[in-house]
Amino acid sequence: MPSTDDILAQLNARSEGHLPGLAGIVFTGAGDGWVEAEAPVRQEIMAPNGFLHAASVVALADTACGYGCVMALPEGANGFTTVELKSNFTGTARDGLIETRAEAKHLGRTTQLWDAIVRHRDTGKTIAHFRCTQMVLWPKG
Secondary structure, three states: OOOHHHHHHHHHHHHOOOHHHHOOOEEEEEEOOEEEEEEEOOHHHEOOOOOEOHHHHHHHHHHHHHHHHHHOOOOOOOEEEEEEEEEEEOOOOOOOEEEEEEEEEEEOOOEEEEEEEEEEOOOOOEEEEEEEEEEEEOOOO
16 A cells, blocks of 8 residues: 555646646645645736636646546546536635645445535635536446
8 A cells, every 4th residue: 555645746746747737736635535735826827817717726626636536446447537517616815825625425436526625725715615526437348
């Protein structure tokens, strides 16, 4: 069984050269049915109005849920795809770090359901409530 540090290193390496890496997403915790990640609020992920872009919040939450899904795939499955996602925004941020904790709500053979809360670390204020459904993919044949 890999150590938590090894798991986090693998998750962070997976992001390099892809949207999560470009967004500055870093995984900070992972366990059975949960994943934690954070991203710095910086100019590149802001909207032109000076507030955190909604897509940046969704990227953080969806990435945490997706990586959690990969960790929880049933034996023999070869991947997943998102079939639905939803975000309710209750705040924003202009600086500091945003963080999320994604938690599995259903880990089935054909679907997984994940929830994530995104918060502004400095204030503890909730920025968004996120939910997604993942379809588990199986080899053809």
